[in-house]
Amino acid sequence: MIVSSAKPLLEVRGLCATVAGVPILKGIDLVVKPGEVHAIMGPNGSGKSTFSKVLAGHPAYEVAAGEVLFEGRDLLTQEAEERARAGVFLGFQYPVEVPGVTNAAFLRLSYNTVQGARGKDELDPLEFDDFVRERMKLLEMDPAFLDRSVNAGFSGGEKKRNEILQMALLEPRLAILDETDSGLDIDALRIVSGGVNHLHTADNAVILVTHYQRLLDHIVPDYVHVMESGRIVKTGGKELARELEARGYDWVTKAAA
Amino acid sequence: MSAVLENLVNQPYKHGFVTDIESDVVPKGLNEDVIRLISHKKEEPDWLLEFRLKAYRHWLTLAEPAWPNVRYPKIDFQDISYYSAPKPKAKLNSMDEVDPELLRTFEKLGVPMHERQALAGVAVDVIFDSVSVTTTYKKKLAEVGVIFCSFSEAVKEHPELVRKYLGTVIPESDNFYAALNTAVFTDGSFCFIPKGVRCPMELSTYFRINTQESGQFERTLIVAEEGAHVSYLEGCTAPKFDTNQLHAAVVELVALDNAEIKYSTVQNWYAGDKDGVGGIYNFVTKRGLCKGAKSKISWTQVETGSAITWKYPSCVLLGDDSVGEFYSVALTNHHQQADTGTKMVHIGRNTRSTIVSKGISAGKSINSYRGLVKISPKAEGARNYSQCDSMLIGHQCAASTFPYIDVQNKSATVEHEATTSKIGEDQLFYFSSRGIGTEEAVSMIINGFCKDVFTQLPMEFAVEATKLLGLKLEGSVG
Numbered sequence: 002m003i004v005s006s007a008k009p010l011l012e013v014r015g016l017c018a019t020v021a022g023v024p025i026l027k028g029i030d031l032v033v034k035p036g037e038v039h040a041i042m043g044p045n046g047s048g049k050s051t052f053s054k055v056l057a058g059h060p061a062y063e064v065a066a067g068e069v070l071f072e073g074r075d076l077l078t079q080e081a082e083e084r085a086r087a088g089v090f091l092g093f094q095y096p097v098e099v100p101g102v103t104n105a106a107f108l109r110l111s112y113n114t115v116q117g118a119r120g121k122d123e124l125d126p127l128e129f130d131d132f133v134r135e136r137m138k139l140l141e142m143d144p145a146f147l148d149r150s151v152n153a154g155f156s157g158g159e160k161k162r163n164e165i166l167q168m169a170l171l172e173p174r175l176a177i178l179d180e181t182d183s184g185l186d187i188d189a190l191r192i193v194s195g196g197v198n199h200l201h202t203a204d205n206a207v208i209l210v211t212h213y214q215r216l217l218d219h220i221v222p223d224y225v226h227v228m229e230s231g232r233i234v235k236t237g238g239k240e241l242a243r244e245l246e247a248r249g250y251d252w253v254t255k256a257a258a
Numbered sequence: 259m260s261a262v263l264e265n266l267v268n269q270p271y272k273h274g275f276v277t278d279i280e281s282d283v284v285p286k287g288l289n290e291d292v293i294r295l296i297s298h299k300k301e302e303p304d305w306l307l308e309f310r311l312k313a314y315r316h317w318l319t320l321a322e323p324a325w326p327n328v329r330y331p332k333i334d335f336q337d338i339s340y341y342s343a344p345k346p347k348a349k350l351n352s353m354d355e356v357d358p359e360l361l362r363t364f365e366k367l368g369v370p371m372h373e374r375q376a377l378a379g380v381a382v383d384v385i386f387d388s389v390s391v392t393t394t395y396k397k398k399l400a401e402v403g404v405i406f407c408s409f410s411e412a413v414k415e416h417p418e419l420v421r422k423y424l425g426t427v428i429p430e431s432d433n434f435y436a437a438l439n440t441a442v443f444t445d446g447s448f449c450f451i452p453k454g455v456r457c458p459m460e461l462s463t464y465f466r467i468n469t470q471e472s473g474q475f476e477r478t479l480i481v482a483e484e485g486a487h488v489s490y491l492e493g494c495t496a497p498k499f500d501t502n503q504l505h506a507a508v509v510e511l512v513a514l515d516n517a518e519i520k521y522s523t524v525q526n527w528y529a530g531d532k533d534g535v536g537g538i539y540n541f542v543t544k545r546g547l548c549k550g551a552k553s554k555i556s557w558t559q560v561e562t563g564s565a566i567t568w569k570y571p572s573c574v575l576l577g578d579d580s581v582g583e584f585y586s587v588a589l590t591n592h593h594q595q596a597d598t599g600t601k602m603v604h605i606g607r608n609t610r611s612t613i614v615s616k617g618i619s620a621g622k623s624i625n626s627y628r629g630l631v632k633i634s635p636k637a638e639g640a641r642n643y644s645q646c647d648s649m650l651i652g653h654q655c656a657a658s659t660f661p662y663i664d665v666q667n668k669s670a671t672v673e674h675e676a677t678t679s680k681i682g683e684d685q686l687f688y689f690s691s692r693g694i695g696t697e698e699a700v701s702m703i704i705n706g707f708c709k710d711v712f713t714q715l716p717m718e719f720a721v722e723a724t725k726l727l728g729l730k731l732e733g734s735v736g
Binding site: 039055057058059060061080081082084085086090091093096098099100101102106107110111114115118150171 | 314679683684685688689690691692693694695698702703705706707708709710
């Protein structure tokens with residue numbers, strides 16, 4: 002939903018970033034307003050995942066130039082945990098496994114840390130258990146997941162649901178979902194997309210990083226951006242995604258070059 | 259480790275130890291006269307002197323073991339003084355005189371106030387009368403017939419018990435360090451749980467040794483008679499400083515029919531500075547004998563200190579249906595070296611053993627698991643399950659696993675699982691992207707990794723151990 006009068010939630014200007022000295026992002030401009038859904042598409046190696054990680058504050062990436070404002074404040078000077086507490090959420094393409102740490106303990110620590118930082122009440126284990134079970138229904142997740150180690154032995158689909166569950170708990174203002182559709186079968190895609198749509202409101206925004214049109218059938222974007230060699234080379238509406246699906250990326254990148 | 263803590267552990271213990279005891283120190287060097295002198299000073303019976311001499315004569319024929327995966331300069335055994343009378347720690351008058359850094363460590367570990375005072379060496383008569391606590395403790399134990407005293411006291415008060423069991427698990431000829439310990443040990447603990455008695459409280463060395471130095475060559479003997487149960491705690495999480503570099507302790511456990519001994523250790527000895535200078539060499543021989551049918555011996559250790567750890571708490575499963583367990587967390591940082599593990603020797607029928615080892619290496623440390631599972635020809639139906647996991651933090655540390663398996667009975671089942679993982683940037687980023695800071699993330703990951711071992715520790719110990727690991731790893735990640 003586009004609300005043109007709203008103040009931008011995220012403003013990215015001329016963002017350049019390197020990893021191990023190799024330039025990956027070469028000048029990205031993007032403005033995201035509350036209520037909007039943006040899809041970032043593009044071929045492998047175009048810099049989509051790097052862009053997500055830079056926004057979330059991954060320490061391996063170095064910002065060489067440009068600025069990023071979140072709710073009008075400089076995001077790049079903040080540590081990753083500060084960004085998360087401020088309301089930036091990254092849904093991982095490959096969520097890491099943490100053997101021995103129960104999902105319940107991890108989710109509660111995360112939830113309470115973020116709540117605390119936002120000046121809200123923390124929940125004790127029993128209260129949290131009620132709360133998280135309610136949220137799990139949204140993603141049709143079995144409560145047994147609470148007692149399992151974080152992501153350990155989860156299937157690809159289960160890991161992605163667990164990511165969206167975290168989004169449901171943390172209620173970010175900006176959710177960046179990196180290839181959330183990869184590894185999902187049709188049913189899981191429907192459930193995960195349903196969850197995201199349910200959580201999306203006029204006050205928050207979603208950036209979807211994806212290869213495929215099929216996710217965008219479920220979560221309909223307001224804008225579609227095509228990334229190529231570290232730049233956004235084309236921006237359009239949702240119909241652009243269909244065109245890309247039909248024609249591939251070549252015509253866009255050639256046109257841009 | 260933070261700079262503050264580094265300073266703390268790198269400093270010689272400020273308050274030191276009383277030094278006006280020259281008359282009670284034997285000159286450096288080791289020979290039969292020195293051993294006779296030690297035995298004489300301790301007013302020991304002849305059989306004990308003979309036992310010491312036999313060990314010494316055997317020790318002379320042995321070479322220092324070269325097989326552990328540790329490196330250190332050659333020890334000059336003639337440059338050590340082998341006897342000094344147990345000396346009282348210097349007393350301070352109030353907590354105000356205690357090194358503030360030490361207080362900070364206690365704070366972080368959550369050590370209870372009265373324990374802090376005792377550990378820091380403050381005279382605590384007013385607030386906490388350690389003597390009366392010890393007395394109450396002893397009275398309660400005496401009511402049920404449990405003997406828990408220093409080794410010297412046991413030799414005097416219960417010579418028949420000591421003589422019956424001493425050296426029956428670890429003979430004087432066992433290995434280089436055990437032979438050395440047998441020849442020159444000065445003191446230690448003795449614990450006897452009579453038939454059918456379930457010890458009413460956990461026995462902690464803390465209560466026994468907090469006013470005295472335990473000495474360089476400690477000797478511990480624990481006997482649980484038929485059907486007896488005991489849980490024994492050794493060490494504490496607070497940092498322990500010692501002027502002696504070489505420590506070679508011997509611990510023997512004997513469990514008769516249906517008896518159960520649970521032995522837990524949390525060790526945080528001075529590990530040397532961040533460049534590996536100084537630090538204690540801890541060469542320990544620990545072994546339990548499940549002598550009776552259906553007996554059980556369980557070792558749980560959390561090793562975080564010492565420059566070098568050489569330690570293999572083992573079980574000899576002689577009685578039919580006896581059970582041996584080993585749960586271990588060994589953490590090394592900076593230049594620490596640990597070669598630790600266990601031996602499970604199955605002799606009786608249907609004997610079972612479980613090994614769970616968690617090694618964590620950070621800094622430039624070397625952490626090795628070394629274990630032996632031996633199934634003897636008569637150990638019909640014996641079973642073993644071993645799990646050895648290593649976790650690496652950073653790029654300059656090393657972890658090795660040396661499992662030896664020797665099966666001589668076809669009906670035995672032996673399983674071994676091993677994993678290696680790494681706390682890396684991606685794992686920490688996952689936590690931080692959920693709002694969780696590095697220190698908390700590391701603590702959560704490490705505790706998850708060690709959970710199977712921590713659940714074996716007595717509750718208060720487990721809580722302290724959890725904090726201790728976090729403290730030892732401060733600053734090593736991220």
